[in-house]
Amino acid sequence: MKKEPARVIHYMNQFFAGVGGEEMADIGVSFRDGPVGPGRPLETMLAGRAHVVGTVICGDNTASRGDPETLQDIITEIESHQGEILVAGPAFNAGRYGIACGAVCETVQQRLGLRTFTAMYPENPAVEQYRRSLVIVPTTSSAVGMRDALARLAVLISKTFDGTPLGPAREEGYIPHGIRRIELAQRTAAERALALLLRKIAGSGYETEVPLATYEQIVPAPPLTKLSEAIVGLVTEGGLVPIGNPDGIRHVWAKNWAAYDITGCSEFAEGQFEGVHGGFDRTWVEADPDRLLPLDIIRELAAAGIVSGVHDEFFSTVGNGTPVSTCSQFGREIAQRLLKDKVNVAILSAT
Amino acid sequence: MDLGTQQHVLDTVQRHGAENIIVLLGAPDPAGAEMFALTLTEGDPTYAGPLAGVSLGLRVYHILESEVRQLVDPAVYADQVGIMALALDSDAIIAMMQHMRDGQA
Numbered sequence: 001m002k003k004e005p006a007r008v009i010h011y012m013n014q015f016f017a018g019v020g021g022e023e024m025a026d027i028g029v030s031f032r033d034g035p036v037g038p039g040r041p042l043e044t045m046l047a048g049r050a051h052v053v054g055t056v057i058c059g060d061n062t063a064s065r066g067d068p069e070t071l072q073d074i075i076t077e078i079e080s081h082q083g084e085i086l087v088a089g090p091a092f093n094a095g096r097y098g099i100a101c102g103a104v105c106e107t108v109q110q111r112l113g114l115r116t117f118t119a120m121y122p123e124n125p126a127v128e129q130y131r132r133s134l135v136i137v138p139t140t141s142s143a144v145g146m147r148d149a150l151a152r153l154a155v156l157i158s159k160t161f162d163g164t165p166l167g168p169a170r171e172e173g174y175i176p177h178g179i180r181r182i183e184l185a186q187r188t189a190a191e192r193a194l195a196l197l198l199r200k201i202a203g204s205g206y207e208t209e210v211p212l213a214t215y216e217q218i219v220p221a222p223p224l225t226k227l228s229e230a231i232v233g234l235v236t237e238g239g240l241v242p243i244g245n246p247d248g249i250r251h252v253w254a255k256n257w258a259a260y261d262i263t264g265c266s267e268f269a270e271g272q273f274e275g276v277h278g279g280f281d282r283t284w285v286e287a288d289p290d291r292l293l294p295l296d297i298i299r300e301l302a303a304a305g306i307v308s309g310v311h312d313e314f315f316s317t318v319g320n321g322t323p324v325s326t327c328s329q330f331g332r333e334i335a336q337r338l339l340k341d342k343v344n345v346a347i348l349s350a351t
Numbered sequence: 352m353d354l355g356t357q358q359h360v361l362d363t364v365q366r367h368g369a370e371n372i373i374v375l376l377g378a379p380d381p382a383g384a385e386m387f388a389l390t391l392t393e394g395d396p397t398y399a400g401p402l403a404g405v406s407l408g409l410r411v412y413h414i415l416e417s418e419v420r421q422l423v424d425p426a427v428y429a430d431q432v433g434i435m436a437l438a439l440d441s442d443a444i445i446a447m448m449q450h451m452r453d454g455q456a
Contacts (some may be wrong), residue, residue, distance in 0.1 A: 015397070015399055016397055016398070016399045017399065018354060018399045018400060020354070021353055021354075037397070037398045037399045037403065038397065038398040038399070039398075040398060040403070040404070041398060041404075141382070142382050142385075142386055143386065143396045143397040144382070144385055144386060144389060144396055146396045146397060146398065147396070248438045250379065250380065252380075253380060253382070
């Protein structure tokens, strides 16, 4: 008997649904019949084995907050439209969208028991948060790679429909879960280890059976012994700069950081600073930059003797889409400057 | 490219014809230039806007490319673009534009 095509529900944000950009990021959950935006080429690629029967849309701000009510609204839409498979994204390197896709997929897997798929750039912060529980297809950092990402998703969805269990990440092309499964090998561990060693010595390719995790361990700084002796450094990845952005810090994929003098300033004066971060609505930061970087409060604490003082410069860059490797380099450089200037506490505000 | 700009491009092409239009980009990085160029040639890669699935095949250049630069009064170019040309990764942007046009050929 011919199997009925699987019913796919597609989750996406306000931008990809064509509702609007940042100004619409606070919209709530809505549903449209059939495919929308990137769901249309996905529907074509599924070639009748599955159909995108509907699209759940939610603003990035609303979804990334992860409120139980929002997630329940999404669950309700999927249930009421008899979804059998959920696809979320692709989210590429969009932080809030990635988090939203991860939260929605994980919740749907746990509560409805459905198979879910999402796709994003390997350095999207949501990958680290959700890769153990979700099938995440790697993508380019921007939507340039949309067709390729959708094609990979379509292959995985089709396999699910056929009832074929998904193989290991390295064979199927999704981001590894970091889970080890027990398999029966024909040769002993000693024999396999020697074979690997011989291949390594011979310079031919080899693949370890036990890949080591390469995550950087961040060691917390030792606690302050005396807060009253603290010289506070102010650092932000929120893109706060003097009007005119004199160092040309990019709104996305930043290539540099900069330091700006705040000697004698009791606060960040309105109208003298601007935000150049391209990933959030900067209206309120520009109205009161102290809410991004609390110079006014630290000055009050210094005046009251609670801390010793504030460093004469603040440090700024943009973390929007900036690769982890670049951010690490910026962090090292800024930390060296702070240490040289005898700063012993840094407040790092992020967006 | 935001949705309103995509609609504006589509309206302009319908009014004047794709063969009569050259688009000049000012995107500050190769990835941005690639997104704009893809949208104007093959269609909106995000599939979110009015140019989703619409291959306009427009001719696309960047303000940093020599073909464009030599058409502009040097004083005006130096005043309007000069410093930015030094600050941006011009070689990578130009390479991306040439790659995009070769892909169209």
